[in-house]
Amino acid sequence: MMFTIEQEIFSQDRALGRTARYLQEYAGGIRAALREDRPEKLVFLGCGSSYMLAAGAAHLFSVRGGTQAVALAGGEVMLAPGRYAGLFEGALVLPLSRSGETSEVLLALERMKQRARFRTLGITMKADSSLRGRTDLLLELPWAFDESVCQTRTVTNLYAALLELFTVYSGDESLRESLGRAVEGQGAWISGHSGDCRRIASVGWDNVTVLADGELCGIAKEGALAFTEVCMLRGEYFRLLDYRHGPIVVADGKKLVIAAMGPWEESYQKQMVADIRKRGAAVAALGAQEENIWGADFYFPVRGIADYAAWGLPFIALCQMIAFYKAVERGHNPDMPDGLDPYISLD
Amino acid sequence: MMFTIEQEIFSQDRALGRTARYLQEYAGGIRAALREDRPEKLVFLGCGSSYMLAAGAAHLFSVRGGTQAVALAGGEVMLAPGRYAGLFEGALVLPLSRSGETSEVLLALERMKQRARFRTLGITMKADSSLRGRTDLLLELPWAFDESVCQTRTVTNLYAALLELFTVYSGDESLRESLGRAVEGQGAWISGHSGDCRRIASVGWDNVTVLADGELCGIAKEGALAFTEVCMLRGEYFRLLDYRHGPIVVADGKKLVIAAMGPWEESYQKQMVADIRKRGAAVAALGAQEENIWGADFYFPVRGIADYAAWGLPFIALCQMIAFYKAVERGHNPDMPDGLDPYISLD
Missing domain, CATH: 3.40.50.10490 (Glucose-6-phosphate isomerase like protein; domain 1)
Structure with a gap:
């Protein structure tokens, strides 16, 4: 490495x-x-x-x-x-x-x-x-x-x-169990998807929108920040359906959207993916289903983690891997982003 | 009009x-x-x-x-x-x-x-x-x-x-009084600053970061969205000092930063403006002081509104005016953003 x-x-x-x-x-x-x-x-x-x-x-x-x-x-x-x-x-x-x-x-x-x-x-x-x-x-x-x-x-x-x-x-025992499974499964998730992430990084997008709801709001925003910090590209975060209320106007063929598809509903979320793709952006989605029922360009089935909050672990790993491979491809040294300190010490 | x-x-x-x-x-x-x-x-x-x-x-x-x-x-x-x-x-x-x-x-x-x-x-x-x-x-x-x-x-x-x-x-009587003053003063604020906003719009930036703390977090985020919706440029929002913790890495000469300088402190906030300008971005600031003590490129003194939460009214008007003039300059019809509906009706 x-x-x-x-x-x-x-x-x-x-x-x-x-x-x-x-x-x-x-x-x-x-x-x-x-x-x-x-x-x-x-x-x-x-x-x-x-x-x-x-x-x-x-x-x-x-x-x-x-x-x-x-x-x-x-x-x-x-x-x-x-x-x-x-x-x-x-x-x-x-x-x-x-x-x-x-x-x-x-x-x-x-x-x-x-x-x-x-x-x-x-x-x-x-x-x-x-x-x-x-x-x-x-x-x-x-x-x-x-x-x-x-x-x-x-x-x-x-x-x-x-x-x-x-x-x-x-x-909350349901979340505890899901968290345990997410922790156990993180190694296999990362090694199993690193090739896909490298492939996604090689597609010609130059900015990222991350979409997720509820408890994922913080870790998904961090996923968006990873693109700004690691590969110096712009990243932004919105709640899934709320993306349509304004920010979608600047989605185009240079955008990658990374979205967590909530396990509670299919048709409205599927339509959201279709609306984004109609504008030319590529969609990488996580979902509970084995098959890519969402019509996403890239699909990552989350297996055996019932509680949505625990999806944060596989979700952030995907963002981090894609951002890392994109930095390498762009010739950026991701260990040394220009002008960023590991922690801020005020004078 | x-x-x-x-x-x-x-x-x-x-x-x-x-x-x-x-x-x-x-x-x-x-x-x-x-x-x-x-x-x-x-x-x-x-x-x-x-x-x-x-x-x-x-x-x-x-x-x-x-x-x-x-x-x-x-x-x-x-x-x-x-x-x-x-x-x-x-x-x-x-x-x-x-x-x-x-x-x-x-x-x-x-x-x-x-x-x-x-x-x-x-x-x-x-x-x-x-x-x-x-x-x-x-x-x-x-x-x-x-x-x-x-x-x-x-x-x-x-x-x-x-x-x-x-x-x-x-x-909260203090906020009530400030809100009353902000409402009364909005007309003079708008007519008094439309020329400045037009001038700021003519400078060569192509993306905007809006910075503000506390109660302004929602209206300032809306200010950032105005740039995306009205003039199809990217807008983002962060809390003032928190901007240094990552997102500042992509600030450069193409960025305009619009910032509300809190009336409670001077030196850390002044240093923040200096750090942003050092990277090449232009700063338009609102503050309680009559003079531009902040070293901002453009400065708007907020007069007679003691409560920071009520600054939201003059603050959003500035964002709206700058976004509007920028749209005109870019030849966009701001009444008809591509692909945005006035409200979303799901099928």
Whole structure:
């Protein structure tokens, strides 16, 4: 393997296994923080990729968990802490940071602690980071840390960790089982589809739209960002049917659409694929069906993962692989995107 | 005036005045729905532009109002109503629709009514639409209806209506006063800045990034969509400092950044503007200061509107005007974007 990011994308399955075991060990502490301490609300805090995953987690806890859950970017809280005092009071705050060193997250926590009483449950991929000592409970997943600037393995593991947190919180056994299957199957999924992803990358598109609903909203937005960061092409995210309400006007033959077809319905979603293809864009779809009933140009059947939220793991792997192969094809070094730092340290 | 959209953008101030008076009349009904009926949570429902404004409203009610508030796209609810039954139970659902005819919103309501008990408070710009009879309280603002396909006056008025709903809900007098000033000042703002917007449109950028924090998240995303819809250029939205965490890598001399500089801090935000300009992009900024302390290429001082949430009115007007002038310059007919319908009717 030539690139660090390649090694990280293709070894995410092993990291996932360790993450799953680690979270089992900490299940007691997680349960105490999320349930027994009775937080009135949850505030997920992140920057960039981790902010996107924070937004997805807020959706999951809010819509499926019935709790008040909000995602905030570290920067907005740091700049104007006084505006968030009411929200943070009595909350469980969940800072998410690959490095545990992102200034905006650390400053947000520090400034909010002067203004409100809240508890914290952090997740980071670095052992012994600045987040340690600043959180009541800190989950450290150093085996998932990405050395390359663009996050890949990190976000896959962070997403799995957030789903696991939700299963502990909600006792949702269906999601737990699906998450277990997704973790187990990730290695075979990646090796089984790398050739397809390389082929898709070789087609002549130069921008990407990612479509998915509900709980996938955060990880799918991260999938779109992967194209911007890894291969310097534009990526955007929308909810599946909502794409027709405006943004579809700029879809054309230079666009690749990557879409998660919800397992709950066929005809409206099939029509959506047809409408996109009519404009000239190519569609790569994931679905629960064995056959490509969707009329997509490329099709990836998701097998044995019943819960849609757990599709995030195979979904993000596809985005990462396609973005990686596209970068190679375009002659970009995906380990060194121009002007991007692995984490932002404010002066 | 040559174009319908032009007439609609430039008459939004008169519509806003009527909207403000109308909402005062309905304040009793709004208060009953939002406070006295004691909804456990709020669910904002929309498609496209109105989904974006739904997301901003959910942020406002959640972060500043301390209530559980969620935004959903009509399409995701319609496709999988069973997944949302728990959320809708006991909620106040707020369908937002320019036409009151958007299939996804109507079908979402219909399917959810079979699965949960909830009350509804709708907002539409059409009198006597299909939403009437399907909502417990329906606010109809026909003077704000846009005949042109792309929404401009509609979203400005919808945004003002949502802020007004929040002031009734929260009793937030500071926001009420700021909203009043923004409504009063919109006409002078538009006529005073149309020349600047025309000049900005003539500069050689071909894509736009819109940056703003907090309560502006929905209306700023709509501002970005205006570029896609009105002048067929790509528009994207990010929170201000979060832009540095990835997406900035594709900023260059072809990009225009439109940013709302929060009135709570100067140095980090100033550095953000400098970092963007260093990459070659042009920055048009709004700020509370009389002088352009930000080092932006174009600067618009917001005068006399203390509450940041109310900045949404001048902010969206700038985006709409720049997008309109850009469309004219590019020879696009902004009343007839290729392949976009005024509202989506599913077969």
